[in-house]
Amino acid sequence: MSEEVTHRKKWIELSFRIDPVAREALSAFLFDLGSTGIVSEDFGDPALRAYFPSDCDPEAVASRTQVFLEELGRVFTEMERPVWAWQRMEDEDWSLAWRRFFHPTRITPNLLILPAWETPAAEETGHIIRIDPGLAFGTGQHPTTQMCLKALERASSTREAWSMLDLGTGSGLLAIYGVLLGAEPVLALDVDEDALAWAARNLELNFVQQQVTLSKTPVEDCRENFDVVAANLIFGEIMRLLPHLPRLLAPEGLLILSGLLDSQLNEVARASTVHGLAVQDTLLQDEWGCLLCSPVEKG
Structure with a gap:
């Protein structure tokens, strides 16, 4: 490969x-x-x-x-x-x-992203994810990815057993961290064959290839539901996929929407409400934002 x-x-x-x-x-x-x-x-x-x-x-x-x-x-x-x-x-x-621009990145006290060709310090504790991004998006250095990783940590802190869907997995970084935080099963989707190939390599680098299923299945054809759905995409893709996302969430699930400029957050939040989601929190970093949403309780 x-x-x-x-x-x-x-x-x-x-x-x-x-x-x-x-x-x-x-x-x-x-x-x-x-x-x-x-x-x-x-x-x-x-x-x-x-x-x-x-x-x-x-x-x-x-x-x-x-x-x-x-x-x-x-x-x-x-x-x-x-x-x-x-x-x-x-x-x-x-x-x-x-x-040469990709260096070890400390995301949280519990997470270090390490280029696959470097060696961690002997005293390093917490989770270490080795990444060789290749042609795929996702090294952990961009604010949109960092906010997703932090949101996954938050989600795992309130769940003992949880499943995860990673939309637009890119390098596979979010799916890998989901597994390390206890998610199982994990489904990672991407329409780009090169991205899936690099994601497969990164799963192997982190010894989680058995816990993650990689697929080109369109979101529209996905019939399962998940405790956590992460979508680190661009604004247009999020708006296009938003009508399909609520049915993919478990009743008390969490939807992580990232890849958004802070100027786009209000429009996405309004659209989320239309489709039966409630914004629970907003993360901000530089000019970027991330929405954490959950299904509105019916009844």
Whole structure:
């Protein structure tokens, strides 16, 4: 599996410095344009980077991107003009190139995220999760992921036995921490085959492959329900999936909605109410927010 997903390729990298409010729209556009991967976690670097196969037409990509950025400027009138550039990455696997930005990250006193190629300190206590994110989102360095991890800790503190659904699992980080906190069974879904391959690798790195089921099953076709559902997605995906999420929750379940700018929280909260959910708490970090919701009691 490792050899299948880590073979060396040539890539074209587009890097952007753009206001966070427009990142979601830009990411969706770049995927539609043919990007095979987007790195939007900071690693101390605020740039958004998109990667295209070297056999694409770079001039066409650049031209369409410039037009789209001009349209974004008319929609988000208060943001500064985006700065962007593109370059060829000859004979380099981009998923390995940015490893130099990924360092051990302390999320909570009980959790350390460790790059798979590093060794923890001998005195380290608590949970250690080893991650090799590859092409997938999820290193624990982005605020949206950190808030999900903290929410999982909170959920586990009030539950002796609980099941978990991880929507858009990416690197598998949330599913892994769910298992370490006592969740069983855990179902991790993602529509991206590369992400599922890297998630499988990370499950093995943390010896939890037997406790987590990876699947491409669409949320709409999922018929089970879970004590905890984590959805660290972008705003548009959360809004699209929200009508389906209440039926996936156990009666006293917890829904973790992250990947949201704080300016988007009110709209998601209102939509959650429409679909029979109540917001129990809100987590905030930098310009990002996370909603913790539960089903409204009927009767």
